[in-house]
Amino acid sequence: MAGADGVAEWARHWQYAALPDLDLLRARYVRHTFPRHSHEGYVFGAVTGGVEDVGLPGGTVHAVPGTVVMINPEVPHTARSGAPEGWAYSTLYPSAQVINDIAAEVTSLRGTVGFAETRVTDPHASRLITEVHRAAEEGNALAADSLLRILVTRLLSRHGSPLPGLTAHAGGARNAVRARAALEERMADPPTLETLAAELGTGPFALLRAFKKEYGMPPHTWLTDARVRRARRMLDAGVAPAEAAAAVGFTDQPHLNRHFTRIVGVPPGAYQRERGVLRPSR
Numbered sequence: 001m002a003g004a005d006g007v008a009e010w011a012r013h014w015q016y017a018a019l020p021d022l023d024l025l026r027a028r029y030v031r032h033t034f035p036r037h038s039h040e041g042y043v044f045g046a047v048t049g050g051v052e053d054v055g056l057p058g059g060t061v062h063a064v065p066g067t068v069v070m071i072n073p074e075v076p077h078t079a080r081s082g083a084p085e086g087w088a089y090s091t092l093y094p095s096a097q098v099i100n101d102i103a104a105e106v107t108s109l110r111g112t113v114g115f116a117e118t119r120v121t122d123p124h125a126s127r128l129i130t131e132v133h134r135a136a137e138e139g140n141a142l143a144a145d146s147l148l149r150i151l152v153t154r155l156l157s158r159h160g161s162p163l164p165g166l167t168a169h170a171g172g173a174r175n176a177v178r179a180r181a182a183l184e185e186r187m188a189d190p191p192t193l194e195t196l197a198a199e200l201g202t203g204p205f206a207l208l209r210a211f212k213k214e215y216g217m218p219p220h221t222w223l224t225d226a227r228v229r230r231a232r233r234m235l236d237a238g239v240a241p242a243e244a245a246a247a248v249g250f251t252d253q254p255h256l257n258r259h260f261t262r263i264v265g266v267p268p269g270a271y272q273r274e275r276g277v278l279r280p281s282r
Contacts, residue, residue, distance in 0.1 A: 009086070013266045014274035018141035022148065023093035025265055026133055030086030034079040036217045037225040037263045042099050043071035044155070045091040046129035051082030052089060056118055057216055063087075066123040070115040070155060072163065076216030090133045094152070102152045107160065114163035115155065125154055172210030175200045179211055183223050187230065188249040190223060228263045231256060238277055241268040 011027035023041075028049075036055075045052070045063065052063040055078035056071075062082050063069050071077055073096055081087055096112065103113045128151040135143035178200055183190055191199070196219070197207040211219050227248040234244040245256035253268075261267050266274070 011266045011270075012274055013264060013271055016136040016141075016144060017276070019136065019144055019148065021095040021098045024133055024136060025091040025093070026089070027091075027265055028086065028088040029265075030081060032265070033081075033262070034077075034265070035224075035262055036076050036078050036221055037228075038074045038076045038216070039071070039093060040229070041073055041093055041095040043069065043091060043093055044129055044151070045069040045071075045089055046126040047087055047089045048130060049089075050085050050087035052079055052087040053082035054079050054118070058118075061119040063089075063119055066121055066126055067119050068122050068125045068129065068155070069119050070159065071118065072114040090130045092129055092132060092148070092151075094148070098148075099152060099156075102149060103156050103160065106153050107156050109156065109160055109162055112163045113156065113160050115159045116161050117159050120159060122154075122158075125151060128154070172202070172206060173214050175202050175207055176210040176214035179207060179219060180215065180222070183219060184226060187223070187227060188247065190249065193219065224259055225263060228256075228260050231260060231268070232264065232271070235268055235272050236275065236277060241272075244268070 009027075009029050009032060011025065011029070013023065013025045013027075015023055045054075046068055047063045047065055049065065052069075054061050054063060054069055054071075057076065061069065100113060103109045107113075128147055132144055132147045132151065135141075135147055179196055182196060182199070190196075193204045193208065197204045200207065202210075208218055211222070215222050217225070227250060230248045231241075231244040231250075234247060235241065239247070241256060242253040245251075245253045248256075250256040250259070257267050260271070264271060
């Protein structure tokens with residue numbers, strides 16, 4: 001694919017078998033934009049060229065070479081080019097288990113850990129991210145694992161802190177939590193906002209406000225993100241994209257392709273191929 005002025009866009013989103021709890025994305029984007037979404041695990045991104053604008057609840061940060069972007073689990077964010085030439089970057093998506101296991105081994109942090117700063121200037125950590133990618137691409141499991149642990153230890157020791165514990169939900173927040181559970185259960189055939197609000201004993205606008213406050217995005221945006229997440233798990237299990245699309249509530253495979261590519265950064269077919277997913281024989 002090509003971006004502005006004919007500059008080619010490319011992306012590889014994959015998983016290295018030796019490090020199963022880590023996803024890797026290396027890409028060059030110009031016109032591609034990531035809509036508001038979140039991840040179950042962490043995000044560590046290193047821009048290697050150009051500028052990436054990352055939209056977060058507290059505002060937009062500008063990531064340039066030498067900086068590292070750190071995003072905690074379930075934090076809604078967007079991403080787009082911050083310069084005409086776009087941006088190139090290497091990103092690591094370690095699971096929460098990976099980060100918390102390392103924290104328990106090498107730091108005094110306990111519970112679920114996180115990062116108070118979203119963007120830090122740390123050329124060495126940025127290089128470590130690209131070196132994890134290089135080692136994985138070369139099939140060097142020892143180096144990839146070692147470099148990942150060195151990177152995470154560095155970031156935790158300099159920027160890590162315990163994430164706040166869960167607090168009791170009150171009022172509209174309880175309705176938001178119940179609405180999310182209902183949407184997860186009825187993902188393939190979700191109710192309208194008015195119907196959902198009536199079922200919860202509240203008003204549509206009150207539910208809309210409460211949901212956005214609790215999850216950082218309105219219900220329909222959250223549902224699209226949740227559908228893509230579930231489709232990813234199905235694709236990982238070898239389900240064909242067309243079957244996954246129908247199962248999670250997209251109208252057809254092109255509908256899945258469009259949203260999956262926007263959120264994950266690559267089309268479903270390329271995602272399966274890069275991860276070496278084998279589909280069950282019929």
